[in-house]
Amino acid sequence: MDSKHITGVRTVSIPVDNQDDALRFYTSLGFSVLRDGPTPTGRWIELAPGSANVLLTLQPAAEGIVRGAIGIRFTSDDVEAAHAAMAAEGIDVDDILLWPGVPPMFAFRDPDGNAFSITGTTVSG
Structure with a gap:
C-alpha cells in the first residue's frame, strides 16, 4: 500500500453513554460544535478544541467498551x-x-x- 493514501487524522472518537450529557460536558470545557446531525445509531457530533487541527466525535459507546x-x-x-x-x-x-x-x-x-x-x-x- 502506498503511504500517500493516508494524509492525516480527521477525528478521534470518544465513546460516550449519553451524547446529550457528553455534549454539555465538552462544550462546558470550551469545545466548539462543528456538526451535530442524525445517524442510524445516534448522532454525528463533531467538536473542536481550540484551533480545530484535530476534531473529536462523541460516538455512542459499544456494549462492553473499556x-x-x-x-x-x-x-x-x-x-x-x-x-x-x-x-x-x-x-x-x-x-x-x-x-x-x-x-x-x-x-x-x-x-x-x-x-x-x-x-x-x-x-x-
Missing part, C-alpha cells in the same frame, strides 16, 4: 489555570505532574470515565 487509558492529550498554554478551572467545576482531575525537561500535565476524566491529559505547550524547568 475506558480509562489516556489516548488523547489536549494542550494548554496555562496548565495551572486549566487545572484550577476544571477542579472548580468538579471535574475529576489528578495532580499536576512537574518533571524536569517535560511539559507540565495532568489527567482528567469525563463523566463517562474516559481519561485524558492536559499537557502544557512549554517544558517545565
Whole structure:
C-alpha cells in the first residue's frame, strides 16, 4: 500500500453513554460544535478544541467498551489555570505532574470515565 493514501487524522472518537450529557460536558470545557446531525445509531457530533487541527466525535459507546487509558492529550498554554478551572467545576482531575525537561500535565476524566491529559505547550524547568 502506498503511504500517500493516508494524509492525516480527521477525528478521534470518544465513546460516550449519553451524547446529550457528553455534549454539555465538552462544550462546558470550551469545545466548539462543528456538526451535530442524525445517524442510524445516534448522532454525528463533531467538536473542536481550540484551533480545530484535530476534531473529536462523541460516538455512542459499544456494549462492553473499556475506558480509562489516556489516548488523547489536549494542550494548554496555562496548565495551572486549566487545572484550577476544571477542579472548580468538579471535574475529576489528578495532580499536576512537574518533571524536569517535560511539559507540565495532568489527567482528567469525563463523566463517562474516559481519561485524558492536559499537557502544557512549554517544558517545565
